Amino acid sequence: MNWKKKLNSVFSGWKLLLFVLISLLSLCLVALQGYLLSKQSTQTIETQVNQMISDNMDSLSVNITNDLSYMDDFARTLSNNADLINTFKLDPAERKVMTEEWMKAFSEYYRLRLPLNIQVLLNPDELYAYPSLNVWEEHEIRTIVSSFPWFDQRVSLDNDYLHWNVTADFHTNSSSGASSNALYVSKNIIRDNRSLGLLVIEMNGSLIERLLNRAQIHAQNAVFIVSGEGQLLFRNENMLKPLQEDAELFSTATQILKRGDDHGTQNISWAGSPYYLIYKQISSTPWTMFSLIPMYSFHSDSMNIWHTTAITTAISVVLIAAFFCVLYLKVTLPIAQLSRIVRKAGQGQTPETYAYKGFKEIETLNRGIFRFFEQIQEQFQTIKRGENEKRKLELHRLQEQMRPHFWHNSLNSLRFLAVLNGDNQMAEAILSLTRMLDYTLRNTDVLYSTLEEEKDYAMSFVRFQEIRSMQQIRVNLELDERAMQAQIPKFTLQLILENSIMHGFAAPFDKEPWIRVVAETEDELLILRITDNGNGMDQATLQRLFQPERKQHRARRSSGLSLINLQQRFRLEYGSGFGIRVASEHGQFTEVTMTLPLMTTDNEQERGPI
Template identity: 25%
Template sequence: MWRCFPPSRLQCGGRCIFRDKGRIPWKEGVTITLRKKLILAFTVLIVLLGSWIGYFSYQDAKNIVYANKKSEMADTINRIDIDINTWVLQIVRLAENTSQNQAVLELLEDGGVTALQRNYIDEWFHNFAQVFVAVSDIHIIDSDGGIRYSYVPFEGYVDEGRLDACTQAAAARPDRETWLGIGRPLCRESGEDVVTMVRAFNPGQAERSDGILVIELNPDVFSSLLLSNHSMFPNQYTLIVDRNGDIISTNKKVEHTWLNEIENMFGKGIRKFELHWEGKDYYVCGQYNGVTGWKTFSIVSLNDFFPQASELRRAVFTMVAAAVLLAAVVILLISYTFTRPIGRLMTAMKEIEKGDFKIQVVNKSRDEIGRLTQSFNFMVSKIDQLVKEVYQEKIAQKNAELEALQAQINPHFLYNTLDSINWMLMDIGADDISDVVVSLGDILKYSIHGKDVLVLLDEEIQYIESYLCIQKNRLEERLKTSIDIQDKARACMVPKLILQPMVENAILHGVEPMKEGGEVCITARLEQDDLFVTIEDNGPGMDQEELKRCRAAVYCETGTTDSIGMRNVHRRLRLHFGERYGMTIESGPRGGTAVVLRMPGNRRWREQEQDLNGHSDCG
């Protein structure tokens, strides 16, 4: 709601200095600008998104590498198992051919061999040893446990425990070869352990075998044959374990306790698993060989799975940091583009707070901010125009007040003169003329005394009664009046001098045209929260065309001079109380005319009257 201020609050040139209580109470303290908020919000968002994308990209790459490495380990184990079967098949064929060799069978039957037989058997096994270089020694043992032949010259020493193990193994499985795993050589007191295979001669054709073929293999050479042709990780452990849990071949030495932990997991049917040992995580892949009963294990530290992980992390971090930095620069530029016009608007608003209403913000954009700037410029121009109008209105009001003060001299002089005439008329007994003079004096007194905008309806009725007294002396018996005011309605507040134009109109157009005269009735009543004051005459009234013209003259801004008083009353009511209040006119041919004034009837207008009276200098 716009409020006017005294001229002392206005400056020339259309500028206005607002009261301190009208300023916006900005909260003191640290404030974050919109630009900083945009930069902070978008930077945090980019950092979070970049970190999220970088982290999951690294994890996906790591999982892919791990899956490939695990698959590669499984393929390596499969190839090793195939090589085991290949070399074992060669040894089995050697054993089968040897069991059918006539010279070997004669050796077992005769108990001794000739030099020629010895050379033939040596040549036989030598050819095989040339093909299978892992062969360390070959023995032929008769049914009584005697050593009939050794590929390496026999020195007379026999490991009885190893011999019993070979005999028992052949007896337990006479129809096929048996692998005893790693152990001491059969006929050498010193030397490294060997891997031993045992096969009985003439299986299934007699109650006991004719003899036993024992082939001993060098574990190191055997390991090189099985493991050297396969790609390995830098720190990969690959080992072959026999049925007893002893390591047959390995590329690196392994602690026995560690091997027990691995075999326990493998014994539970788990072929691929992760193992935590001495602060490190390992991945174990195992496979069982059904021909030999051996188990092949491949063990790799998880850290060795992806040695380039640290480099990948650095690369991802560098890319994320570069992306965030680039995004921050872009966000900085975008936020500057967005907030620059808002900053110009804020600067212009600060100038307006200082009273400069001539400022205009440069606007080159056509987006929402551009439209806002355009509306701001229009609003400032409109405010500047209104301030100028208010200033000019205040000047005119002060001039009018000055003229009114000067004009009060004549009414006061006339009122004093009428008072003197009244005393003179009373002295000579002219009471009728004295009543008219008294009524005229009351009218002048009511008009020139007081600056109240709103008055009691009772005071307005007293003024009308004085006015009707003068009109009755003029029209005599032709004018009849009737005033009916509810007691509650008399305490309502109404605009001053609101009824006189209506009463004057009723007498002028309703009573005077009639030869026999007429009657003017004034009633006031309260309905709900509204006050209705009716001024009605029983004059000739108006037809529809005349009523239409009369209403147009009263309700429109422009009209004939005959209806200016009624139009002013209607406008005053609407300005004081709002659009729902004002004047209504009803009339018909030979039906008289009724004018109804609608005003608020509650007591809250007393407080408004006090407020208006306290700020009457504002107009």
């Protein structure tokens, strides 16, 4: 007996050494995990910051484009307004008053959402404005407009063309040091091919500069807009120097503009420090927006993560080492003993008792493990019965919703009244609905119908929807004779056709609707394809179509859950090898393919009740 104890002691020592090695390996893996997580977090931060800046620039580009389009529409509408042009024919004494009052009234009617200054230049001596200008401002606006390169040739140019210029704001004194750029939109006022004057709409650049401030991710982020010729148009407050004053940055921006890239990123050096430059062209304009971020702003967050990860990893290593010691003595060895007991019980031997003092939970497990073996078989049978009941309830749920028979009598009464009143269309709609109800209430304990019965029920549903929506739906049926006698779950076709009509043909659908139903057999498989020319779905919606969480978001839209419920029903009944596939292209079509086992009345009876 002594040699057996020594042998067990040797094996126990090797087990302990193996456990120590595994513990050390686990600690190394924890440290490696900390390093990898820190590195991944750093990369994630840089990616997220880059994405955040790109999203901000995209949003800002859309806002600027919308504002420019708004000014474009306003300028074209105002320059072609007959009431404004008619005021030019008045006497000079009342022309100025009436013109400015009309511009004010038109601005209020148009409900301007941008602070704009409107000026009309009829000749070098006549200038009308809203809001009104003083003498100095009138002189400044004349000087600025006359300096535009197109001004002298404005009459010979295309009079439908709008001129966009960015230059000094005529309200601002350039010596004040504040931002003084403004956007000028100019258009000739034409009547009977004769130039009557020039409409000039001015927007102060501070509005765009406030938008640039919103695109910042922190205070050191400089955002500015450059024209196609390399002129600095607008900048936020952190753009410390004009673009023309920094040769290195100007050279980089000029190279980007010459390449003609719509968007991109580039690492540059500015003022002796590394920077990350993101640029994007503003749509419908020759302008390019730049965002300049110092690299240290990325690294500061990364270093914080590195330090936090190092401290957390060190503390974790110490705690894990202590935990493994307790785990081996009070958990691993006792569980190994209990494992041997369970293994013997699995071989048909009676489990033996094991004396253990330590964790209360393991003591409870030790005392109760013998009793659990006796209950396993009983619990297995209980679970099996519960699953069968659950499956049966799932398959009966749709039919139980329409069990009340009084609906049938009520619909027949309504149909009789419609016939008496001469409303044949209403009578036909009620007849279709009555046939659907008859099919639903007939043999409610039957879970399957032939494809031919399902086809008749589905066509009644389509006819009802045609009358309800007041549009004809062309249905092409291509049904194999063998497939017509196949047994399928009730209401299968109706659910798919309902999705096609309610969603595929919903607004903005504007074509002639058609649905194609194909049923064919391949070996022992029944394949059903339902295709419509409706709105279709994009790939993102298609990928989320069978996700379980859609039930929570679409709980109030029963038709939206039909595919999910039908897929679950097929999986419960036939297994994971059967089900639904959906193919779709947005604005073109949707095709639903169902693959089911080919069952006839005979082999369905062999299955027995469910």
